[in-house]
Amino acid sequence: MAYQPKSYRKFLAGSVSAALVATAVGPVVANAASFSDVNPNDSHAANINALVELGYIKGFADGTFKPYQSITRGQVAKIFARILTDQGFQAPDKIEQVFDDVPLDAKDQELVKAAAIVKAAGVMTGSQGKLNPAQNITREQMAKVLVEAFDLTKPADFTSKITDLDKADPSFRDYIQTLEANGVTVVTEYRPKDSVTRAAFASFVKRALDVSSVVTADDITEVKFVDENTLEVTFNGELKEVKKEDFAIEGVEIDSVSIKAAASAESKTTVVVIKTKTKLEEGKTYTISYKGKTTDKAKVEVPVVTPKVESVSAINAKQIQVTFNVPVEKTTALNKDNYKIQTNTDASPVSLAAKDASANVELSADGKTVTITTSTDINTAFGGITAGTPFKFTVENLKSANGKEIEKYTTTLVSDDKVAPTLVNVKAEAKSTTTKVTLEFSEPVQTTGAIAYVDGEAATVQAGSKPNEIVLTTAQALSANKTYSLTLLNFKDFAGNFLKENPTTTQFTVVSDTVAPVVQEVKVVRDNLIEVTFDKAMDVTTFTANTRVLDLNGISRDGGILATVKPNTGGKVIRLALQGTVPFNDNNTFVGTLVLGDGIKDVNGNAKVATSHSITITKDTVRPIITGTTYVAPGGQYSGLTYANGAIVVKFSEEVAFATSTDIKLVTSTGVDTSTSLNIASRSVNTNDPTEVIIPLTGGLTAGNYTLRIGNDVVQDLSTQANKNVAATTTVKVDSSSDTVKPVVSATPVSVTAATNQTSGSTIVINMTDNVGLDLATVQDVNNYLLNGKPLPSGSYITIAHNTGSSDTAAKDINVTINIPAQSITKDGSYTLNINNIKDKAGNTADPKVATVTLRDDVSPELKTATISSNGLLVLGFTEDVIAVTTGTSADFQFVINGTEVAVADNANIVSFADGTGTDSGKYVVTFNARVDAGADGIATTTADNRLFLDVDGNGVYNSGVDILVQTGTTKTVGTTTLDLALLSSLKVKVVGNTTVKDTSTLANPIKVGTTITVK
Structure with missing residues (x-):
């Protein structure tokens, strides 16, 4: 059965006997039987079935059920033995005689085993x-059996309405009332002394089963704490559905309830997940x-958890x-300032912001995992670390979601990715066609050198938009529901490991x-900006004309809407900037409606259903404040841009633009004004993160x-x-560091010299520069160069020339x-x-470059195959x-x-060459021309033909020792004929010259001499 009655708790007290359980009853009937004497309209028929x-x-064996025959105590024992066994009750290890009138050697062995089970379970005590198995069971006796079997109970204050309860023996009265309750x-x-018919007994048992399967709070066996907003409640029994209003927790608002694990025949339990709006207190x-x-x-006690870092690992060459x-x-x-790196060349830890300002930091949806993706590989980004060399990594100044400090954590990492x-996945979606295919890697x-x-x-x-994604764009239109082949070549990770x-x-x-997009969240970000989150990537161009903000009178108050995609959201979050004046009330709020029309579409062209969303916008009167700074070393990159003289990045509490003032000062720790180091005229707001202002340095x-x-009024919010802003000061920390350019x-x-013949070779000249000096070992490593995605030809080498004018x-x-x-x-x-992995002496790696060069074919063609065709050529x-x-x-x-080497000068006497056609296009077809004469005297006649030979000397007659005899007694006509090469005993072809056969390239490379192929 799919549920477990409460009686199962009592049955578990029984001793174990797998053999008895397995043999107590016969096979379970798969379908309800069709009895000849059960009327389908009988009130008991459904319960019987x-x-x-x-x-x-x-x-019975004759196909009847005998519904109105009284049921005996022995039959009841068998029925309840089957029920108890199915419910999981385990009877005693050894079958012993438990009733005087049911001996162990009784003919009815099912009754013997059934008696042991019901006696052990306390259901029938005799x-x-x-x-008394042959006696009919009375209704009062049946009441006891049902209550004991299904562990039924009644309320203490229950009042019975049965009028003949006094006719029952006192020991049975409570059982009868429990059935009633x-x-x-x-x-x-109730008629307690009457016997029970088989049909009525079936209905009593079915109703008792239904009652016992009802799950109540008594069936809760465990409550488990999952997190501060999640509990799991385990019920002993089956719950097919749950409702939020059925559960309550004092002082806690429940958000939702759902079934995590439904009851099964094996577990007989249901696990319900309770999500709370109120955070559960430690x-x-x-x-x-x-x-x-x-x-x-x-009951459940919420544990006190000390927030901490559990682990830090370099999961590949680019991510921590x-x-x-x-x-x-x-x-x-x-x-990024909360993560510190210290290599063996660093005197003290250096922040991630300073080491690799362009690194990307992501927090997982559950808030428990931070993934740092460096702009290049880890070893290069952190200062030219040699693969396999350890460095220290520190996590500090972080807080848990509930505001607790997380203890500082330092560990030693090694980035030496050899995996x-x-x-992992290939994804392409289209309403009809698409040209985009998204690849997800481990x-x-x-992308450099990668071919698809x-x-x-x-x-x-x-x-792609995610670190592990690559997007392919095809020239062909890929149709929905159609399958395509995909080949990836030379894709490699940032440690240089190629695809497995x-x-x-x-x-x-x-x-x-073809599924319409659905709005998942509408959020007011500031008093003129709304963010709408969808379940799929959206076409931002469809929003402006199909979006409106209305006041309570239905009047548009948006002044036109500018729609943009929020970065790093995969196109799922659309920002709606209101261009008009928002009419705030006296409480500085505006209550209205955001209308998203059905003209809004996703990137595949599916239109959404028109929806309306209530919004409340509060006037923003809070000034932006400084929350941190980052120093970018000379030549360093930040947000994809390189700053030759370095830069200072100022982080604000919200997105900003420049205001009226340029009052920005920089003072050393000794009080010296060094504001001339700031290139204030070139300051800019970071387009990738408008909460940041970047101030380049002059040195x-x-x-x-x-x-x-x-100073005051340098920036303003949006x-x-x-x-x-209000004037404020902040500290800029400049770490001692080596060259980062x-x-x-x-x-x-600079130049490309293609081969001019088969002995000259080819050369490609590339210019490379660095402010300190290049690492020539990486420059001269031929493995750092690929030609059409493959290693340079064997024997290639690198030479270097220092340019005139170098200091x-x-x-x-x-x-x-x-x-x-x-x-x-x-x-x-x-x-x-x-060109990849070119480094300077400080370990900085150049950006990969791709050059296009034009080269000439300087490889000789070779004879590759020599075969006899179906027509003998x-x-x-x-x-x-x-x-x-x-x-x-x-x-x-x-x-x-046939073992005879024919002089090249005699080829014209026996062979002729022609270009192949069809499947033989690009090949040569050689026809062997033979002769037929009449006999040994060499005189050709039109009769008595009997000799086929290759006329090597070309004199028209067979000459022994010169010409090659192929066959005697031939029936071919005297004269010239095409030789079927199947008649030869052996044939070889050699390439002995290269004066005529050449390839079709610009250089017309001659065929390679020396190749020999044995044809047969």
């Missing part, structure tokens, strides 16, 4: 040691009531993951998206602490009130020549050169296309026929 279907009652019997005249005990009732087991035991406060979690990335991968083909056609590879399967080949199906600052003073690799080659020979400005050996380029045309195949057959072609080949 229900118990038959459960396997609890059976009919009278004076006897079961539970609705198992509904009559006022150290406090809460009591859950269900339908107005509770028990001691319905920090996990916490509790949700953390978002502002402190995303502050190959894998393709870790961030590079969708159904055999090259696709553009670009970084390289190339990776798979298939994907474009998912048909790098020496290490130390500085005071930055921002609200309707344009609140300006990346070397520069030119994407435009010294420290490799600050060099021309790098990639020398490609002769006979390495296999085709004419444009090639992609990828010789077909020669090559490693590449060769020019058409010309006079003199035969001079490049020599044939060995």
Whole structure:
């Protein structure tokens, strides 16, 4: 059964006997039996069928049920043995005689086992040691059996309406009233001494089963604390549905209830999840009531949790993951100054903001995991750390979501990623067609050098909106519900590990998206900005004309709406900026309605259903304040831009724009005004994060602490009130650090020299510069260069020339020549050169560059195959296309026929060459021309033909020792004939010359000499 009656708790007290349980009853009936003597319209018919279907009652061998025959005590014992067994009751290990009138050797062995079960369960205890199995059971005796079996109870204040209760034995009266209290019997005249018919007994049992399956607060076995807004309540029994109003927790507002784990035949329990709007307080005990009732087991104590960092790990070459035991406060979690790095070259810890200002920090949805994605690989971003070298990583100044301080945590990390990335998911959606395919990898991968083909056609590879995503753009339209092939080549992570399967080949199906987008949240961000969150990415261009903010009179108050996509939300969050004046009331609020029309669409063109949302906008009168600063070293990057002389980033409490003042001062720790170091005229608001103002520097600052003073009215917020800042000071910490300027690799080659013959080779010259000097080991590493996504040809090497005008020979400005050996380029045309992992002496890595170069094919074609065609001709195949057959072609080949080597000069006497067609296009077809004569005298006649030979000397007659005899006694006509090469015993072809056969490239490379192929 799917539920567990309350009686099961009592039955668990029984001893274990798997053998008895397994053999106590016969097989369960799969479907309700059709009895010949049960009228479908009988009031008991449905209950009879229900118990038959459960396997609890059976009919007779003649197909009858005998519904109105009295039921015996032995039959009742068997029925309840089946019920108890199905409920999980486990009887004694050893079957012993429990009733005097049911001996162990009785013919009815089912009765023997059933008697042991009902006696052990206390359901039927007999009278004076006897079961009396042949006697009819009375209605009062049945009441006891039902109450004991199903553990039924009645309220203490229950008043019975049964009129003949005094006719029952006193020991049975309470059982009868319990049946009445539970609705198992509904009559006022119970007739306790009467026997029970089989049909009536079925109805009594069915009603008792239904009562016992009702789950109450008494069935709560455990309450588990999950988090400050979640509890799990375990019920002993089946709950098919739950309602919020059925549960209550004193002092706590319940948000929702749901079934987490439904009851099963194995567990017989239901787990209900309670979500609360009120946060559960640490150290406090809460009591859950269900339908107005509770028990001691319905209590839970919220543990006192000390917030802490659980782990920090470099999960790959580009990401560090920090996990916490509790949700953390978002502002402190995303502050890059709260993460410190100290390498073996750092005198003291340096903030992430200073080490890698462009690093991305994300907080997981549950608030327990921070993922830091560096702008390059970890080792490069943190100062040129050698792979495998440890560095210290510190987490500090963070708070939990409930405001508690999180203890400072320091650990040692090593970024030495040797695990190959894998393709996790391929996703493409379209209402009809799309050109976009999103790839999800197990870790961030590079786009440089990566090649992708969708159904055999090259696709553009670009970084996606998430660190682990890549977006492919195809030239072809991909149709919904159609499956396409995908091939990925040379995708690698930021440690240089290529895909586990390289190339990776798979298939994907474009998912048909015809579902309308749904609004998930509407949030007023400030008094002129509303954010709307959808369940899918939206087409921002459809909002302005289909969105309105109305007052309570239905008048538009938005003045036009400017719609934009909030960054880093995958297009799911749309920002609606109101352009008009908001009519605030005397309480500085505006109550209105946001109308989102049905013209709004998602990125796949699905229109949403028109909706209206009540909004309350409060006038913003709060001034922006400074919340922190970040120092960017000279040459460092911040938010995707490079600052040659460095910069100072000032973080404000909200999004800002510049106001009227430029009163910004910078003072050293000794009180010296060094404001001339600020390039105030070039200040800007960070477009990726408008809460930040970036002030470039005119030159790098020496290490130390500085005071930055921002005067009144330097910035203003973006609200309707344009609140300006109040003058304030903040500290700028400049760490001592080495060079952070990346070397520069030119994407435009200085020169490209393509091969002019088969001995000259090819060269590509690339300019590279750095402010300190390049690491020549990385420059000369041929593995840092890829040609069309593959390593440079074997034998390639790198040479360097220091350019005239360089201040010294420290490799600050060099021309790098990639020398490609002769006979390495296999085709004419444009090639992609990828340049990666070029570093300077400080360990800074240059941005990957892609150059385009034009090279010439300088590789000789080779004879690759020689096969006999179905019509007996010789077909020669090559490693590449060769020019058409010309006079003199035969001079490049020599044939060995039946062991005889034919001189090249004699080729014209026995073979002729032609260009292949159809499937043999690009190949040569060789026809062997033979002769037939009449006999040994060499005189050709038109009769008596008997000799087939290759006329090597070309004199028209067979000459032994010169010509090659193929067959005697032939029936072919005398004269010239085409030789079927199947008649030869052996044949070889050799390439002995290269004067005529050439490839079709610009250089017309001659065929490679020396190849020999044995045809047969």
